[in-house]
Amino acid sequence: MTAELILQTLLSGLLMGLIYALVAAGLSLIFGLMDVVNFAHGELLMVAMFATLVLHNLLGLDPLLLLPIVAVLLFGVGMAIYRLLIARALSVTFNTGMVQIFVTFGLAIFIRGAAQFFFGGEFRSINNSWLANKTVALAGIYIPLPQLAASVVCLLAFALLLAISKTEFGRALEATREDREAVGLIGIDRDRIFAIGWGMGAAAVGVAGVMLANFYYISPQVGANFALIAYVTVALGGFGSLGGALIAGIVIGEVEALSALVLEPSLKQVGMFAIYLAVLMFRPRGLFGRL
Amino acid sequence: MLQLESLSASYRGLKALQGISLTVNAGEIVTVVGANGAGKSTLLKSIAGQVAIEGAIRFDGEDISGLASHKIARLGINLVPEGRRLFPRLTVNDNLRLGAYAKRGDPDRFKPLDLVFDLFPRLGERLKQRAGTLSGGEQQMLAIGRALMTQPRLLMLDEPSQGIMPRLVDDIFAAVVRIRALGVTILLVEQRLSEALSIADRAYVLQTGRVVMSGTAAEIAADESVRKAYLGV
Amino acid sequence: YPLTGNGAQVGLDAKAAYEVEADIINGTHPKIPMLMGEGGGLKNLGGAHIKLVFADSQGDPQKARAEAERLITQEHVVAIVGSYTSATAATISQVTDRYEIPYMSADNSSPSLNQRGLKWFFRTSPHDEMFSAAMFGFFKDIGAKTGKPVKSVALFYEDSIFGTDSSNVQRKLAGAAGLTVAADIKYRANSPSLSSEAQRLKAADADVILPSSYTSDALSIVRSMNEIAYKPKAIVAQAAGFQESGFLTGAGPLAEGILSRSSFAGDAIKARPAIVPVQELFKAKQNKSLNDNTSREITALQILADAINRSGTGKPADIRTALIATDVKGIDTIMPWVGVKFDETGQNIEGTPVIQQVKDGTYVTVWPFDVATTDAVWMK
């Protein structure tokens, strides 16, 4: 095993980890900051990827240029999901937790069915984007451009989300999670706050979807490949902690890459899950969890 | 300023309020008296838009019944709820500042902070502490402070002295009087009847969801049946 | 067939393939130069039409089993054709044996299926052992021809029944042929990233990479190899994902030069004249060319229909007798095979695979040299 190989592995682990973090960013917001388990997270990612594909084919624009459009689109989707479903799920007085889980689970199945209905089961890819299949070499280490771009976008997205969470809106969001009834008493419209929160979460997923579409295949099932990792990332980082999700994403990416190198690759996810469980044994609230 | 006309409210078919009519004039302290479960909290929550109701609620002559609670709050009606309902994981500072959230864009929106720290100096000392770790009395101060931050015109207090040590009880009643002096109208629910009646202008007596008596605070305090029923004398 | 789920597209294509073949058998049209190509239904059964009933296995063995039972007891089918994944074939073949209904496996390639002592199981297409044997035969021939023999191979296969079965045979054959196995990589299907796996392949740098993957991972691995600028000397795929149109369009230029075994040679139109008209019909329906799977499906139904026709009664037992007696020549099918003839396990022993290579975005046949339409580009 050469040093080069190890370096290359560490690098791809890092790049992949940042992508996991990017996918988890939106989840961290919805899951961590609003305390709603969103089982349709992977499906939102899939929707974003299809949106990128369709717009790319329709407008001929490069995915990178589509970034704002898809983000806005997903923002709308997120708001709509909140207004149509989640607001209702939150207002039930009766085993709210489970209702949330299974409403989003049902939604996930529905979205998957819809994607199948409209796009069929074919695997699609975007090949003619600026970044597609491009790689730069640096001292014998290869850096794939689409992943690099995704990592940069990931860091930007986290910086942005972190900044937002520090604003007054961020505190209002936290307050709303703490006590959904009481915020009304001080003139905060909880549905608006949460709808925007969902919109932001979904927009973050939208960004992740665009970046993924640059180098990953697209199919109605694609969300499932990332969803579980996203949940684990958020839980490992700790609910309510954006920074935790970022670091957890990197940890998971590295663990995955390294275990694929030293273990049987088909068991690499076992390595990554085992690390997660081990951490939870010592820190039941994840690395940086507050909740 | 506030007028209720045959207001009814129910929880899952259980009537908690039935045909309440009640008026609060600008600048008054009005207190509502009643046994446990009489519907006092429900009454305040109805006005704040947190309970589904029938009947009319008029604020400054405008019907506000059915309005969402945050809209009512923005009109200047504010409730310090039973059990305080703070945001326990946020700091004292954040709790207070969020009180002014609805007024974003108004440069003066944090002005009431001075008043709050003046009324409750303790809060000024604990700005960085998480609200959840405050002691009971401090939490009550914070709840009132947060309500003041919204610059209310009508402040409703639900049992502000509950769980408060005797020394602070008097402070809180004193604060209520001071707040009124600043031009805020007050609707007060209290179990410490004698104290409440001593600072109130007028009072209503609630029994199983109905108003059974109303009058000036002095009249009510003097009423034989009230003394028997609620003061245990 | 899995009509939903990750394998959904395969199922949808298969459905179209069967419909095309049923139309050929039932419909009226100019004669297509192959068995059952005249149209007009089943002659011996008074021109009866083949009626297809589709069921969705969702790739789930339990589901496949229940659906098979439904087809038999509710829809009263006389035979079942299917079913892509080996796991579903395993339960369906049990059901058909219990109910004594012929089961025509069109595209399962697991060698274990016909070795279970099933009486009602028939498979027209070659299985993995035959396929892999063809690959190694190709290595020998091409080595002799170009003077660049294969010395080492890298196994790269998904952690499914298909992947492990395929790799087991390849490992065995590599040993028998005296080749080094430079890498033996079992990977997790549908992983978000295969970059570490690609690096292991690069580190091993075998003469030939032998992947057994479905479409999703086929796409991932060629991209991951490209990302670390690894250009393998040769890739010879166990068909599956590598033969799908989604892979060819998705991988684009990256697919160029990849070799794959196939049971179908779409470009061998001289040797198999029926391909052109069938191809046209399929294209009209599904807007894509026939591939390894769809051609096998068409052939499976064709053989089955012929057997039903020859049975004269349409009763399952008679169909089985007719199937056992099947002896069809390759020229009467669209396949490049020698023919169709079942052994006592129900396996077609005359299904001889070919090796194809991607050139300009489509597969062209390069081996056996007698059916090849062009020369292979070998280890540049």
Added chain:
Amino acid sequence: MSHLLEVDKVSKTFGGVAANSDISFNVHQGEILGLIGPNGAGKTSLFNSISGEVEPDSGEIRLDGVRISGRGPVVCARLGIARTFQVVRSFDSMTVLENVMVGAFARTNSPGKAMKKAESVLDFAGLSGRVDTPAHLLSPPEKRRLEVARALATEPRILLLDEMLTGLTPTEAQAGVQLIRDVRASGVTIIMVEHVMEVLLPLIDRAVVLHLGKVLTEGLPTEVVRHPDVIRAYLGDRYAAA
């Protein structure tokens, strides 16, 4: 006189805040002890230590000479400590009777016996009319009664009441006082925390005053309320005159 419960130099800090420091006092068999002190003095924290909910950092709590501190709430409850909570905790998916049965199962495995016990305790607590009501539909004073009934069902030797009379009108408080007296008469020792002096003082036999996590003073209720430090820290001006 034998001490039923001994609190011996108990300290507990929460991330820098000394909720209890070096607290010592004794509780006699059969008395009603009032635990008073300003908000944040550490009363609830001490209850948590006595009931085993938290483990003191140092010091020991003994019941009949047996150490109970640090042995967890389950052991404490088994040994005879029962409590109510400052913020009412009820099992909301269960009816009143079922709530109390949970407590009764502390002493028996038989559902039949547990049910009988629960019914008699509910009768005692004046909730016999509400047995089939889901717990979350009770009014606040009823919920507090439910907590008392549930605690009594565990057949405790000591009952810790944390602000159980709060939020009641004086008349209702009288009824609560009567219930507490009845409990004591049935042989259970009581420690109670309460801020409403008018109700508390006539009820208790002795008072321990906490301030800033320490014992400020202890003694007869009449003595304690005259203690200048208690007036300054806790009672405020209006008791100064009295």
Added chain:
Amino acid sequence: MAGSILGHNSIQRRRRLELIVGLIVLAGLCLLPLVVKDVYTQNLIILTILYAGLAQAWNILGGYCGQVSLGHALYFGIGAYVSTMLYVKLGIPPTLGMFAGGLVGGLFALLVGWPCFRLSGHYYAIATVVVGEIGYLLFLNWDFIGGASGINIPFKHESLVELQFRVTKVPWLYLVIAYAGLAWIIAWIIEGSRWGYSWRAVKDDVTAARSLAVRVFPSKMAAAAISGCLTGIGGAIFAQFVGYIDPDSIMSGNLSILIALPAVLGGVGTLWGPLVGSALLIPLKELSSSYLGSSGSGLDLMIYGALIVLIALARPQGLISLLGLFRKPEGAR
């Protein structure tokens, strides 16, 4: 009057009534084979009842005890593999093997519970998903038990002890009725016992439960053991019924959710919820995929998904609340 027959107070009355209705339902189910003759419907009924049992098993941990486990496929798979391996390798008939499977399933539930019960809320739920996934991956790569290829249970001969039936479904029907009945009666017994009360107390308020001498961790472990054991038995039955097992079909995360879903939609923490939930959900799922799925359009998934959303929103307390008879007292949570 009814009171004196059924018991002197409301709880006893309700429990006796439930038992009587349970027996009636059981009798009704036993008569089913006389009415339903076609194999497809029988298949459907068998699955539905099997899932009712599984959902009840889940309900014991997830419903009564409030530990929302999304990794039950692990115990299901372990039960299936244990009994199948015993049968295929050692020839031990599955009628015995399924109890071994249940035992091992229960053991694993304890093993998983040991670390996971220290986690709360979503942390617990995700940890169970992950544990389930680890189990799945390990089984997928474990060659001794067939790895990804799975195990085929060959049909040898008709045998009741070995649960081998060529085409008839009737014995299966009775077997799953016995299984679901067992799960139901266990739930019924526990509901009225100390454990049942402990679990519900733990679910509602851990702190208060502890203060009443409820031993929280052992309670959860007991619930896990019973739940895991019943799930394992269900897995063993399923394996024998299908005749083929592989990790994909019996250990995937989807299955974990499918085990939990009927209980949640039917009414979580109730005696009848799992039964009602399965009775609606499983036929719906199977029928829609049989009749709509073959078009491959995803329409069936859309309907199935939308239905889950609708039920969860419209009937948060579960479908069971539509049936007034077993309703918990007004407004119960």
